[in-house]
Amino acid sequence: NVSAQMAPISDYFVRSYISSGPQINTTAKPDVLFSHAVRMHDASSFQISFGRTSLPEGTKLRMTSYFDGATQHLTASGLRQWNNKSAWFNGSHVLVELIAEPNSTAAHVTIEGVMMIEQFMDEDRSICGSTDDRALSYENRDARALPIGCSAWIIDDPNHTLLTAGHCTEGGIGDVAVIEFNVPLSDANGNLQHPGPEDQYASDVESLQSNYATIGNDWAYFGCFPNTETGLTPYQAQNDYYVLSSTAPPVNGQQITITGFGSTSSPVSPTYNQAQKTHTGPYAQLNGTSIAYQTDTSGGNSGSAVLNESTGEAIGIHTNGGCSSSGGENWGCAIHNSGLQEALANPQGVCVPNILIYSFANGFPDQVDPNNPFLIPFTVSPGNEDPLSNSVEVVLTVNGDTEFLGNLHQGGNEFEVMLPAFQCGDTIEYYFKAQGNEGTWVHYPYDAPATKLSLEVGDFVDGVILQESFEDGIPNDWSASGFWTATESCMPSGDCDGGAAAYFGVTAGCTYEDPNTASGALQTNQISIAGHDGAIVLSFCSALETEDNDSYDLAELFVNNILIDELDDSSGWQEYEYVLDVSGDSLQIEWRFNSVDNLYNNFRGWHIDGIQIIAQTLECNDIATCPADLNDDATVSVTDLLIVIEQWGEEDSPADISGDGVVDVTDLLAIVGAWGAC
Structure with a gap:
């Protein structure tokens, strides 16, 4: 049996509607305008779910656990990032307070209910042999992902964001909505206990890229917003990360370590349930993008890093069990999976290095017709630095010959590049580069020239x-x-x-x-x-x-x-x-x-x-050798330019060289780009 390894838990919603109504601070100092104790009798932990809530500038929510004093503060932006939910709190009672500065606008809060986790017996142990050899561990770079019950880990991409298994995000970012570091032991009954809100992070929906298709093609790449209490990202707080290998190596006696938040069953102490544990065992197989090892795991280990002890590098993501008392192997997705590598090369959301920000309204073509120049509009916006508009270039390589296309600025943050006509059989690669005002060069893709965009000339036929x-x-x-x-x-x-x-x-x-x-x-x-x-x-x-x-x-x-x-x-x-x-x-x-x-x-x-x-x-067919030669005299010249001007604004016209449906500036630029003999 080779099964995906989420933890044996489920989350469920308990409705408990409370509304503060509009509240305003009429005093000369900060004041608590509304408070309510949320009680869930006999609960070991829960998460508060908010309904219609307004938190104007100068107002915030404060939540405090009666059990351990853990506290979280949420402003309007924080509440959006947390998708109208709180951090997870231990115990059965949490005090919710609405706090406002003097002279702030009226605020209100609505509590819709709570999310709770139901724990089941572990039915997905994949222990390699007769005993569970995992030991408690305290790695700063490993995290627990809730509510799905998986593992995640900080990586060495520019923003030090996270990887986990794709099946852990099959339902979207909500499956890994909360990322927890420094996780405490569970209680005596195996019920999950949570770190304080200062060690919990909300995941960014815009950052998620994932795939869950098969063993060996099961990965997710995403990031988290800064912590509501510390303002730090996971990496800034944990100060540790995994270094990614470029590829999973052939089997040659290596040892594999899996660290994560797997579930447990007797005779292992229930307090170890979904607390961080680790084990090391032999590397067993490399089959394409599937890797196997005889390292103990269980439900909840899905998403853990597969660490090659020989190099100290992560060579994959643990995804599936397969071991039993009689033998077998556990499985993961190799780091060289092409989809994962493409995602890492094109980060989204909070994973994007934010020195300069590229955007492409029309995307990129996968293929182009021969002998047809085309326009790519794009923007380069400020991040931590402001772009120097005269530095923006496209580095184009055709059949091994490289040229730099400049003078692309159209005003503001707008740029456009006209790529020239290509021929059948051309090998085409290109990337974008721009410099910030503090001297930092930023490429798109961000790791170019190691990774470049490419084009095929012709049509793909099934x-x-x-x-x-x-x-x-x-x-x-x-x-x-x-x-x-x-x-x-x-x-x-x-x-x-x-x-x-x-x-x-x-x-x-x-x-x-x-x-x-x-x-x-x-x-x-x-x-x-x-x-x-x-x-x-x-x-x-x-x-x-x-x-x-x-x-x-x-x-x-x-x-x-x-x-x-x-x-x-x-x-x-x-x-x-x-x-x-x-x-x-x-x-x-x-x-x-x-x-x-x-x-x-x-x-x-x-x-x-x-x-x-x-x-x-x-x-590919090179018959249409010169689409910008509108009068068929084998030369792109002023005559063709005048035809474009004459038919300016017309639709379905032969002068629509770019094929965008209307004769406009793109066709004018196509004439200029193809100027001369065909």
Whole structure:
């Protein structure tokens, strides 16, 4: 069983409506205008949820726990950042106060209720061997993410923000809304206890970039707002971070440490539950972007750093359990995952280095037509420094030759660059650079020239390289073991592509019952992908009916012998689609079934049908050699310029060289950019 490892907890809302009504301070000194004790009897901790609340300048909320005296203050901006919620408080009573300076505008607060966490028994232990060898630890750079119950960690990006597992943010930033450092032990019953609000941070929704597709493609990159009590970011407060490796290395005797906030069960003390713990074990596998290790974890460890003890660098994100008392391995997403690397190169929200701020209203093209110059408008706005407008350039490299495009300023913070016409087969890379008034150079992408933007010349055309519906049985060059066969029997409800399907089961009884463990694989031939430059997309229909237990009756998808996904039970057909991240000139797809035991196998089994692989090929035609040559005299000259002026403002005109729907300044610039003989 290879299962995602969130903690065995759930959060729920308890309504308790209280409103202060409008309140104003008529005294000559700061005053408490309203107070209310929020009581949740027998609660170990809770978070307050606010409704319609107005906090004009000079007013704020103060919340104080009767249990340990922990205090948080929220202004209007802080309340927005915390999404109208408080920090988590220990105990069952919290005092809420509305405080105002003299002469401030009327304020009011509404309390809608509280969020609470329900703790369950740990059902997701992935201990490698018979004993849980994790020990308490006190790493400053590791955090607990709530309410989902995952782990997160500070990294070495420019703003020292955070990584966790993608499945920890499957529901959005709200799943990791609060990031806690310096987490205390849980109480004697295993109920979570929280650090003071000075160690809790609200996550920024604008910063989140994540993906949760498969093992090896499960990551999230995000940041937090400064703390409401200290004004510090997590890194400024914790003063520690993980250094990211550029890639996960091949297995060569390394030891892997996992530190995080996993759950516990007997005989481990309940006070260790979701407190910080660590363990070190051997590195076991590197398969593409999936890494495996025999290091103890449990539910709540999802998102932990995978630390290579040989180098002291993080080589991945822990995501999945797989160990048991009899062996196995736990799994993570390797740091060199291309999507994660792209996110790190293009930070969002509070993750963006804020020296200078780039924005691109129209984005960037992935591909362009040949022989067609095009315009990219953009802005460079002040951050911690003001941009020097005459410093802004685009560094363009075509077929290894680099040029600097300057004089881009259009006034204010507005800039635009006209990229020249390119030819079929050109290799194009570019990036933006600007200098701040204190001398700092800022690039976009921020780590350019190590990372650059790129362009393809031509059009990506979809081509079907595999289509299989099993109407003529299992293809001769495929392999099928176990109960796999092609049949129209035992079919699920609904429709995929009609007719026969590949089926793992015994048609006589429509089950996969067997005196022994039932297992088998359906495997394609080696499929050539040579010459395909774009995306490769696999799609198929699946219908899986088993006892629906995560530890048994495993239905797994492999690509080039790398585990991509574990498929879900569904009584009828369910469609799946994957954008495959593969290298080399061929690929092979495999659907593996394993009942694990010989119990409870009297279910229908697994159907696969409607398999299709689409591969994109870049096609380019240089026939339209000179779109700016409007009079077809093989020269872009004043004659073409006059045609643009004559048709200025017209729509659907041949003089609309840029193709933006209207003849305007972009077409004028296209003429200038293409001036001379075609």
